[in-house]
Amino acid sequence: MTLPVPELVLIDLDGTLIDSVPDLSYAIDGMMLQLELPQRGEEKVRRWIGNGVERLVKRALLDQLEGEPEADLFQAAFHLFKVLYTECNGHHSVLYPQVREGLDWLKSQGYLLACITNKAEQFTIPLLKSLKVYDDFRLVISGDTLPQQKPNPMPLLHAASYFQVNPHHSLMIGDSINDVQAARAAGFQIICVTYGYNHGEDIRTAQPDAVIDSFAQFPQVIGSKL
Numbered sequence: 001m002t003l004p005v006p007e008l009v010l011i012d013l014d015g016t017l018i019d020s021v022p023d024l025s026y027a028i029d030g031m032m033l034q035l036e037l038p039q040r041g042e043e044k045v046r047r048w049i050g051n052g053v054e055r056l057v058k059r060a061l062l063d064q065l066e067g068e069p070e071a072d073l074f075q076a077a078f079h080l081f082k083v084l085y086t087e088c089n090g091h092h093s094v095l096y097p098q099v100r101e102g103l104d105w106l107k108s109q110g111y112l113l114a115c116i117t118n119k120a121e122q123f124t125i126p127l128l129k130s131l132k133v134y135d136d137f138r139l140v141i142s143g144d145t146l147p148q149q150k151p152n153p154m155p156l157l158h159a160a161s162y163f164q165v166n167p168h169h170s171l172m173i174g175d176s177i178n179d180v181q182a183a184r185a186a187g188f189q190i191i192c193v194t195y196g197y198n199h200g201e202d203i204r205t206a207q208p209d210a211v212i213d214s215f216a217q218f219p220q221v222i223g224s225k226l
Contacts (some may be wrong), residue, residue: 002223003189004207008163009106010156011137013117014049015175015196017099018131021046022054022092027085034080037061037071047064049197050176052118052143057081065199068203082122089123090130096195099158102215103133103136117152118143118178139163149180151178153186160186171222180206184190189220 016022025045029196032039040060048059057078061069090151101208106113114137117124121142128134134201139162148154161168175196180203183190191206193215204211 003221005223005225006169008160008165008170010172012174012179013115013119016173016193018093019096020093020223021216023088026088027081028088030084031077032060032081035077044095045161046060047200050178053120085123093127095131098214098216102218105218108130110161111225113137115161116141116155120144120207151181156182156186177206180208198214
């Protein structure tokens, strides 16, 4: 199936462009070690990503998806995490296969590209630069750029307004139900990748407009703008 050709393409970061779990799990386990609490490991961290680093730290402290840890413990843990993640951010993270080729194809077609993530700006920009994809985007909206983040539609609508593009002529590319919910609320089309972070759930259950295994499939699901 080929979707209507969009004017604007927004792309999620963690789980869509970049596998950042190795760095995140290193920081989480280092944080837990300093707090003299059990380390959680990469497998659990992979299931917990998707709602920003504050929620990730809370999930690590609680060893579960939902709930709120004791406030003082969280503040101490979050400080440790930020120090550790700042040190290791981008050291072991990698672009997913075919991402570089997919971005090059989108740019060759003249698409406006923006990166939309719930990751804080202090971590987002260095990570994009470390993996040499920062310059591919005309706009980067991080988790603390605006008052709301995904699944709220505000970041998507802000991008559409910034480029003066109708949301109904815009496309979100992501990996999680957060991306699907944000896109639906904003009136965007939504394509999801199969390999990302969706808390262990099959992204097809969220019913995006299309599902792809890699960015190499863009020509088949979006088509040529030229």
